[in-house]
Amino acid sequence: MDRMEELGFRSETDRQIFREAAAPVELSPFGLHSGMFVPTLERQGTPEQSRKWVPLGKSFKMIGTYAQTELGHGTFIRGLETTATFDPETQEFILDSPTLSSIKYWPGNVAKTVNHCLVMAQLYTQGKCHGTHLFLVQVRNMEDHTIMPGLEIGDIGPKLGFDGVDNGFMRFNKYRIPRMNMLMRYAKVLENGDYIKPKNAKLTYGAMVMIRVFIVMDAFKTLSRAAVIAVRYSAVRRQSELRPGGEEAQVMDYQTQQYKLFPLLATSYAFLLAAEGMSQIYAKISSDIERGNLEDMPQLHALACGLKAFCTWVACEGIEVCRMSCGGHGYSHASGIPKIYANIVGACTYEGENTVMMLQTARYLSKCYIRGQRGESLPELIQYLTTDLNVKSTLGEDCSFESLVAAYSHRAARMVAVACKLQQTNKKKGMAGHDAWNKSTVPFIAATKAHCHLFIVRNFVTILSQKKIDPATHNVLSQLCTLYAVYGIVENMGEFMQDGYFNQDQVSILNRKVLALLEDIRPNAVALVDAFDYPDHLLQSCLGRYDGQVYEALYEYSKSSPLNNTDIHSSYYNYIRPMMQKRSESKNISAKL
């Protein structure tokens, strides 16, 4: 913190970059403080509350986290059981964990690090429940960091990854906080206990939308780092004879290795541009919301949910492909890839479990489809839903951007229509609305993935057609964009072909094009990963080193393993030698052994 001040880092983005440089492979124990706690105080507190608490948070005089999930509920926020009951006599809220399942469970850094939490709890006043709201709660003594009386706090134990984050549990026993500790920008409780409701109940969900936007950028960061490691290693690693009797080939010269890695390289570039696009949309709509204009709130929610789920699923699958493409060394922590995977795969769950997030987007698409069928105007990003599904592809040998975007629009429009028609058919069969919805959610998930895929392809194409880029760079980026789109079609051909949108010749063109693009990209592959400019310190990888000295690095890494501190390990004296002595004393063992 002090170092950031000394270096004059003011923007959160710069501070985040500094934090990642300072702790390259472990998530900071202050990530939730900076990423959720402080921004939520800024966005959900009244001006007075923000003026009072935000400076304390930014100066780390107050260290907090976001405590919402409970043992029994994470996804279903309306089902949270922690209560905050207003006591007008004392002008306090009484926080309580009334059941075992209501114990807060998972909040990051709650176990040992933070002294405050933003707690999501069911608000009760004048005997009535008004749903979930956020409350600022001091959980540890500011003098000696002991747990405040009335609270039970602890660590939840080892996890798959996220080792730098002390995820914890927290139980309230009639714990009192001042009335003014409820974040009251949108909803209020007056001194007499009257409840003033917000313009939209979902405004209290704003912190989650913001983090989902950040996570899209995290999906890019983690996938691109794994791609840098795998591509660089594939340029160094020589294995097997590509030409009989010739020298062993760089594994990057095998078409199968190129087919594994180059689409992921293209995906990394596509996700970077999508994350930047998502951030720009978030910045605009969230500032509208802060000014009271909630019109585009549903569109932001739907896009943030969909992209967070789509990008983290694809990134995690892709990081695993990168690991496996490095053979045995990829499985070692020396490669750096297992840590990348372990720290990002949780993102498919936290900040909204991906399936549930996709279904939120699906729900929005279903409503937009109906509006489109009625001839109502639709937001620009959704207008493809009214695409004429009788049109066939005009794709030619050049696989133009226009024909590729048209293909993705057609696929998404068709799949949304299929899901919506199933939902409508279910209703016509007499199913209740919730059953008609549930019995169409599998096709809706597929349609929503197609919707997100279209957003990313169209965004990539739009940027290449709008940005001023030198011709040589534009040519290489166009190859990546075309590879991302064509590979996506080839890998999901059934969804594009189901209604005969492509003819046989066009399918052959696409299958040829994806292989041709691998050869086009091969000469620039290392330059394209170097362009991310990740320092070795950040990658923490013997395989992805800029200097390519892989075997030297692996040998030094292995020698530094703690198990090598002694030649003979204590386990020999404690277990192996006694076992062997016991065996050798046994009568039926031949002395010749």
Ligand SMILES: CCCCCCCCCCCCCCCCCCCCCCCC(=O)SCCNC(=O)CCNC(=O)[C@H](O)C(C)(C)COP(=O)(O)OP(=O)(O)OC[C@H]1O[C@@H](n2cnc3c(N)ncnc32)[C@H](O)[C@@H]1OP(=O)(O)O
């Ligand atoms: C911008 C970029 C700038 C760059 C700055 C970078 C520097 C920043 C500093 C450092 C950043 C570091 C960040 C790095 C990455 C992050 C690391 C994260 C570490 C771990 C964090 C994990 C934290 C957590 O997990 S917190 C807990 C998260 N929990 C959840 O997400 C719960 C998910 N569940 C829900 O959201 C809800 O339950 C939901 C939506 C599933 C259902 O809600 P509900 O039942 O109330 O509604 P419905 O009945 O389904 O729908 C009714 C209606 O409401 C609409 N709606 C729902 N939610 C929203 C919303 N959020 N916004 C708007 N509208 C919403 C819904 O669409 C329905 O609308 P209808 O019109 O009726 O259809």
Ligand SMILES: Cc1cc2nc3c(=O)[nH]c(=O)nc-3n(C[C@H](O)[C@H](O)[C@H](O)COP(=O)(O)OP(=O)(O)OC[C@H]3O[C@@H](n4cnc5c(N)ncnc54)[C@H](O)[C@@H]3O)c2cc1C
């Ligand atoms: C690494 C990590 C860090 C975390 N940090 C925090 C934190 O700092 N603060 C915090 O409050 N929480 C945190 N969490 C908790 C996290 O937010 C929840 O785990 C997440 O919201 C998922 O909720 P859940 O665990 O209840 O999953 P569940 O919803 O119980 O998921 C179980 C299954 O049920 C399915 N499912 C649930 N609802 C539906 C539905 N409506 N339709 C279809 N399928 C459904 C899901 O798809 C999933 O397959 C963290 C979790 C992890 C893993």
